[in-house]
Amino acid sequence: MPRFTRENEELAREIIGRYPVKKSSLIPLCHLAQEQDGHLTEDAMEHIAELLELTPAEVLSTASFYEMFKREPVGKYVINVCTSISCFLMGGDELLEHAEEHLGTKAGGRTEDGLFFLEGYECIAACTEAPCLQVNYRYFHKITNAEFDDLIDDLRAGRRDDIPPHGTLATIRQHIAAEKAAGIASPDGGEQPVWLRDSPALQDSKPSA
Amino acid sequence: MITDAQPIITTRFGYDDSHTLDRFVATGGYQGLRAALRKTPQQVTDDVKAASLLGRGGAGFPAGVKWGFPPANVWPRYLVVNGDESEPGTYKDRMLMERDPHQLIEGVLIACYAVGLAQAFLYVRGEMALAQERIANALNEAYAAGYIGKNILGTDFSVDVVLTWGAGAYIVGEETGLIESLEGNRGMPRLKPPYFPAAIGLYQKPTIVNNVETLSNLPWIMNNGGEAFAKLGAETSKGMRMFAVSGHVNKPGVYEVEFGVTTFRDLIEAPIYCGGVRDGKRLKAFIPGGASSPWFFEEHLDLPLEAGAVGKAGSMLGSGAIVVMDEDTDIVRACHRVVRFFAKESCGKCTPCREGTNWLDKILRRILDGHGRPQDVDLLLDVCDNISPGINWPPRQTTICPLGPSAVSPIASAVSRFRHEFEAYVGGPVETTVHMTGAAYRAPEAAPSA
Ligand SMILES: Cc1cc2nc3c(=O)[nH]c(=O)nc-3n(C[C@H](O)[C@H](O)[C@H](O)COP(=O)(O)O)c2cc1C
Ligand code: SF4
Numbered sequence: 001m002p003r004f005t006r007e008n009e010e011l012a013r014e015i016i017g018r019y020p021v022k023k024s025s026l027i028p029l030c031h032l033a034q035e036q037d038g039h040l041t042e043d044a045m046e047h048i049a050e051l052l053e054l055t056p057a058e059v060l061s062t063a064s065f066y067e068m069f070k071r072e073p074v075g076k077y078v079i080n081v082c083t084s085i086s087c088f089l090m091g092g093d094e095l096l097e098h099a100e101e102h103l104g105t106k107a108g109g110r111t112e113d114g115l116f117f118l119e120g121y122e123c124i125a126a127c128t129e130a131p132c133l134q135v136n137y138r139y140f141h142k143i144t145n146a147e148f149d150d151l152i153d154d155l156r157a158g159r160r161d162d163i164p165p166h167g168t169l170a171t172i173r174q175h176i177a178a179e180k181a182a183g184i185a186s187p188d189g190g191e192q193p194v195w196l197r198d199s200p201a202l203q204d205s206k207p208s209a
Numbered sequence: 210m211i212t213d214a215q216p217i218i219t220t221r222f223g224y225d226d227s228h229t230l231d232r233f234v235a236t237g238g239y240q241g242l243r244a245a246l247r248k249t250p251q252q253v254t255d256d257v258k259a260a261s262l263l264g265r266g267g268a269g270f271p272a273g274v275k276w277g278f279p280p281a282n283v284w285p286r287y288l289v290v291n292g293d294e295s296e297p298g299t300y301k302d303r304m305l306m307e308r309d310p311h312q313l314i315e316g317v318l319i320a321c322y323a324v325g326l327a328q329a330f331l332y333v334r335g336e337m338a339l340a341q342e343r344i345a346n347a348l349n350e351a352y353a354a355g356y357i358g359k360n361i362l363g364t365d366f367s368v369d370v371v372l373t374w375g376a377g378a379y380i381v382g383e384e385t386g387l388i389e390s391l392e393g394n395r396g397m398p399r400l401k402p403p404y405f406p407a408a409i410g411l412y413q414k415p416t417i418v419n420n421v422e423t424l425s426n427l428p429w430i431m432n433n434g435g436e437a438f439a440k441l442g443a444e445t446s447k448g449m450r451m452f453a454v455s456g457h458v459n460k461p462g463v464y465e466v467e468f469g470v471t472t473f474r475d476l477i478e479a480p481i482y483c484g485g486v487r488d489g490k491r492l493k494a495f496i497p498g499g500a501s502s503p504w505f506f507e508e509h510l511d512l513p514l515e516a517g518a519v520g521k522a523g524s525m526l527g528s529g530a531i532v533v534m535d536e537d538t539d540i541v542r543a544c545h546r547v548v549r550f551f552a553k554e555s556c557g558k559c560t561p562c563r564e565g566t567n568w569l570d571k572i573l574r575r576i577l578d579g580h581g582r583p584q585d586v587d588l589l590l591d592v593c594d595n596i597s598p599g600i601n602w603p604p605r606q607t608t609i610c611p612l613g614p615s616a617v618s619p620i621a622s623a624v625s626r627f628r629h630e631f632e633a634y635v636g637g638p639v640e641t642t643v644h645m646t647g648a649a650y651r652a653p654e655a656a657p658s659a
């Protein structure tokens with residue numbers, strides 16, 4: 001079952017079509033699989049291999065390099081508490097400790113109900129907003145213990161439908177309409193672009209629409 | 210010196226809808242693209258050269274010069290936008306991607322036009338869901354409005370900009386690691402030479418890799434001219450630049466200030482910026498340019514945020530990330546926190562980095578756990594000396610990429626200045642035999658005995 005659904009296979013083909021070399025879509029396709037199933041399954045990797053004309057081992061070789069690909073179920077919400085230097089200075093360790101206590105699981109583990117997966121994480125580029133965390137890669141800045149507890153309550157009670165379940169990253173996708181596309185630039189046999197010459201591309205001096 | 214120079218790339222941040230095409234166009238958006246298309250590609254490149262726009266991704270290489278590197282007659286050429294921001298302390302590219310995605314896209318188009326880049330890949334860090342959404346939406350809007358794709362603004366300039374994204378690995382921020390990742394591989398850096406991206410990059414073709422902030426400056430440069438840009442800032446550091454100041458200050462934040470003239474003290478102490486060290490405490494140390502830079506101290510506060518001056522003092526502005534530590538900071542723990550990052554993120558390709566960073570992490574853990582021996586501090590330096598012989602600045606490299614030597618900076622900084630804190634942990638006097646050459650690793654005349 002956790003091969004791509006028909007719909008997602010369509011989407012996968014669209015994504016593949018944007019790259020000059022198929023394999024370049026490998027990471028986006030693994031994300032798509034994770035979006036479908038919550039984690040990256042062996043069957044999905046096999047399907048990706050078929051679509052990209054690779055071996056499953058090649059897909060696994062790449063996927064296993066990247067921290068975001070979970071090859072086991074992780075629950076609905078992955079919580080990353082930053083404990084890198086700026087957050088460390090501003091109470092990130094204490095926040096993680098509190099999270100462990102409140103959720104009843106150590107960092108790197110899942111809660112008993114299988115809803116949350118807690119991780120101590122490296123810098124998430126919110127250093128001036130320390131201490132901070134992400135739930136399914138959505139940001140929460142300057143978090144107090146009380147705010148953490150409220151957030152968990154809200155998530156448990158299903159009051160945060162703005163945060164999609166783990167696996168879904170962007171809820172908006174790029175789409176390039178065929179008639180608007182410039183087309184992929186294949187690495188084989190390219191030519192000098194037509195606009196690269198000694199006259200400006202836009203000749204009129206009046207502002208165009 | 211605090212100047213009244215006005216921001217260039219953070220001007221729309223005050224609007225709630227700063228990420229939309231409507232707001233962008235209503236505030237001068239895509240005029241820079243039009244200005245560029247009214248010039249020849251060569252004139253655009255010349256303008257960016259005149260601006261002396263330094264890359265904002267960490268290495269500080271002039272963008273206009275880089276654009277001149279692709280060999281003639283090798284086609285196609287690609288653009289890869291580096292939006293992988295993940296160096297501890299660094300927070301500005303995410304802001305630019307989330308809050309002004311069209312400005313970035315406009316910059317991307319200007320670069321493609323100037324250098325003849327046939328396709329652009331905008332690589333956003335995997336963990337940044339909102340940035341991915343904002344950019345996807347902005348790209349869709351821009352395609353619909355005719356700013357991207359086939360025959361841009363009715364001209365024969367045509368290029369696709371493809372949003373792509375990572376999956377959690379700091380090392381893909383390194384440009385050749387980024388290219389590997391974009392080719393669907395493990396993000397392990399390539400050896401330079403021969404793999405300088407401008408010559409042999411994506412799919413072995415000439416590839417320009419530029420940082421998000423670098424590209425976001427291009428619309429302003431097209432609208433106002435390279436010379437106007439070069440009037441801002443100082444000798445080797447032109448224009449405006451974003452700095453994230455985090456840690457123990459009253460008002461941590463991201464500030465766009467005049468490059469090269471504003472000083473560390475201005476940023477850390479001025480009421481309009483950070484308003485001083487938290488709770489009136491004394492400054493103990495600060496990281497001037499992201500986790501990989503050697504640390505600075507009180508005596509460096511009056512240095513301008515200028516690449517040359519900071520380099521001479523033995524460190525770098527790197528990714529524009531300043532991390533402030535007050536007098537209560539446990540330096541050994543802080544040092545370990547930075548080293549741990551590099552140990553975790555080492556891609557494992559070269560032995561000095563893979564083994565070295567992990568041993569540094571382990572030895573520091575042992576010291577922190579109270580099982581350290583006095584000779585462990587010299588051992589730390591010895592490992593550092595193996596990763597980067599001479600412990601100098603700029604660092605010598607025995608590795609494929611600069612990540613390995615990055616783990617050396619926090620240790621050399623901490624040991625050279627706060628040896629007594631290590632002694633307190635290991636319970637005895639520490640002797641070191643390994644020589645540290647870097648200018649920032651030399652104690653000042655009157656070393657603070659805090
Ligand atoms: C370990 C390592 C990590 C890096 N991470 C980033 C990054 O996250 N973002 C970035 O723009 N540059 C990063 N760089 C620098 C890039 O290799 C490259 O120099 C830069 O993207 C070029 O763009 P610029 O010239 O516009 O600055 C990193 C370099 C190294 C060695
Ligand atoms: S220095 Fe470290 S991160 Fe860089 S290529 Fe070598 S092992 Fe990988």
Ligand code: FES
Pocket residue numbers: 082083084085086087088122123124125126127128130132297298299
């Ligand atoms: S150190 Fe926590 S977000 Fe950067």
